[in-house]
Amino acid sequence: MNHCVYCGEAIPPELKQGFQEPEALRWVDRPTLPAEASRKLEMMKVVPLETRKSAPNFVVVAGIVSIPIFAVIFYLTYTMLRQLSPTSGFLILLAGVAVVGYLVSVFVKASRNKVNRTGSAAARRP
Numbered sequence: 001m002n003h004c005v006y007c008g009e010a011i012p013p014e015l016k017q018g019f020q021e022p023e024a025l026r027w028v029d030r031p032t033l034p035a036e037a038s039r040k041l042e043m044m045k046v047v048p049l050e051t052r053k054s055a056p057n058f059v060v061v062a063g064i065v066s067i068p069i070f071a072v073i074f075y076l077t078y079t080m081l082r083q084l085s086p087t088s089g090f091l092i093l094l095a096g097v098a099v100v101g102y103l104v105s106v107f108v109k110a111s112r113n114k115v116n117r118t119g120s121a122a123a124r125r126p
Contacts, residue, residue: 063107071100 003010033041074096082089 057111059107059110063103063111067100067103067107070103071096074099 074092078089078093078096081092
């Protein structure tokens with residue numbers, strides 16, 4: 001016998017050196033699959049049986065949590081500095097708006113990229 005009974009893989013010659021086939025295996029032939037079963041096996045390799053469940057988008061969760069936190073921190077800093085110096089309070093308020101705006105833009109861009117990546121992967125499937 002030159003192949004494995006179960007998988008059909010060729011048996012390496014160095015593995016067979018010094019051994020003889022058992023008498024019971026000499027007449028075992030690997031049966032051929034019916035055409036319908038062969039087609040189903042090929043489809044199982046290509047088409048996934050279960051759809052992927054999308055995990056919660058980490059970027060969206062991080063944005064929902066961090067943007068209000070930064071907004072509150074900058075507002076509290078603004079109220080404390082406004083009592084000492086109105087100009088520095090105003091500068092802190094501007095810096096806070098800039099940071100929160102930057103965070104919003106980064107999170108929106110990252111969530112769009114994730115949607116594009118998952119959407120294009122779904123489009124490639126037959």
